[in-house]
Each structure stands twice: as C-alpha cells, then as structure tokens.
Amino acid sequence: MKYKRILLKISGEALLGDQQFGIAPEPVQMICKEIKQATDMGAQVAVVVGGGNIFRGVKNSAKIGLDRASGDYIGMLATVMNAITLQSSLTQMGVGCRVMTAIAMNQIGEPYIRHRAIRHLEKGRVVIFAAGTGNPFFTTDTASALRASEINAQAMLMAKNGVDGVYTADPNIDPTATKIDDMTYDDIIKKGLKVMDTSACDLCRQNNIPIIVFDFKKEGGIKEILEGKKLGTYIH
Numbered sequence: 001m002k003y004k005r006i007l008l009k010i011s012g013e014a015l016l017g018d019q020q021f022g023i024a025p026e027p028v029q030m031i032c033k034e035i036k037q038a039t040d041m042g043a044q045v046a047v048v049v050g051g052g053n054i055f056r057g058v059k060n061s062a063k064i065g066l067d068r069a070s071g072d073y074i075g076m077l078a079t080v081m082n083a084i085t086l087q088s089s090l091t092q093m094g095v096g097c098r099v100m101t102a103i104a105m106n107q108i109g110e111p112y113i114r115h116r117a118i119r120h121l122e123k124g125r126v127v128i129f130a131a132g133t134g135n136p137f138f139t140t141d142t143a144s145a146l147r148a149s150e151i152n153a154q155a156m157l158m159a160k161n162g163v164d165g166v167y168t169a170d171p172n173i174d175p176t177a178t179k180i181d182d183m184t185y186d187d188i189i190k191k192g193l194k195v196m197d198t199s200a201c202d203l204c205r206q207n208n209i210p211i212i213v214f215d216f217k218k219e220g221g222i223k224e225i226l227e228g229k230k231l232g233t234y235i236h
Helices: 025-040 057-064 068-092 114-122 140-150 185-191 198-206 221-226
Strands: 005-010 044-049 097-101 126-130 155-160 211-215 233-235
Touching: 005 025, 005 140, 005 221, 025 044, 025 068, 025 221, 044 068, 044 114, 044 140, 068 097, 068 126, 097 114, 114 126, 114 140, 140 155, 140 198, 155 221, 185 198, 185 233, 211 221
Parallel strands: 005 044, 005 155, 044 126, 097 126, 155 211
Antiparallel strands: 211 233
C-alpha cells in the first residue's frame, strides 16, 4: 500500500442520497463498504464526517436568528449524529469502530485523546472523529486537517459528492470547467479554489500531508488510492 494510515473526510451532504434532509441508508452502506474494504487491506482509517445534511451552521443560523457560535455548536452535534450512524453500520459489517468526540459525551463516544486514537488505529479499529474541533468558527475541513496532523496520517482523502476532483470552476454550473489532476497547496490558496478552507490547506502544507480529492461514489475508489493509482486530484 502507498498509504498505511489515512484520514477520510466525508461531507454531511454525501449521506443525503436523494433526500433534501437527513440520512439515507444507501450512501451510508456504500461508504461503510468502502471503508471496510480499506481496513481489510490492512489500512488504518480515521474518519471525519460533516453535518451539513442535518444543519448548516452559517446559513441556518442567519435564518433562525442564532448567533454564529450557537449555530456552530448545533452543527457539531449534527456531526455526532452522523458519526454514530456510520459506527452502527460499520459494526454490523464486522468492523471494529470507535467514535471520539471533541465535546464530552461519555454516553455516546469516547473523549478525544490523541494517543488513545492512535492506539485504536494500531489495533485495526476505525476511529470516527466527531464534533469538529470542539470550538465554534472552525469547519470540519479544519478539524480534518488538524486530526490528520495529530495522528500522523500519510494522506487526507476528501470524498466529494458527485465531483471527481478539483476543477477550474464548478462543473455543475460552468460547462467549460476543466479538471486539475495535480496541483500544489499554494494553487488552492492563491487561486481561491473552493476545495477546502485555506486554513485546512495551510495546516496540511505545514505537516506535509498530501490531499486527494475524489468522488466517493466511485466503487473501489479508496482501495485504488491506497494502491497508489491516480484518482481524482492530487494536492501536494
């Protein structure tokens, strides 16, 4: 394998399926099968899942009249709901799994402790990091880059919903948009590409963690990346 330990970032929208809100069983099963395939290969897999399928912090906060911090905390709770869903599905598939939360929820998951998380990974368990960084004003992209750095991940995989990499513009809107197969961290920051938060990108750059943006709907995609095959966009 090219990568022994990875962090997989899944957007909350990826769990929507054909719904406008909530969690659909089909994408959950599909994502968990891909994760199981990776662990069967011997890879150590950590996961960060967003909460946009349940609550959109900035957008929904403005509509309801919440302050930004309160909205972000609600968004963190949404990521915990998604994490428990993935844990349940993985457990049913026979994959050992632990949810670790940045906000104390002892009845739901373990508190995040770096060395304990690494130990779980070494024992072959999937670790799902929930509740972002535990602080408002930080996105799950930043949480992903932070956790990837803390656990010494060899790569961060960003699973996109229906987009197979980074494009010069939104391919769903601009038909002239072209895919970029290989790029640097600086390209994202300088060109203002909305792949991830610039703070998350900068954190990966500081710790030399390559980022691979790919379409999670591609069957066997994670396996191909672990084997070193070119898939999606490689950011380094």
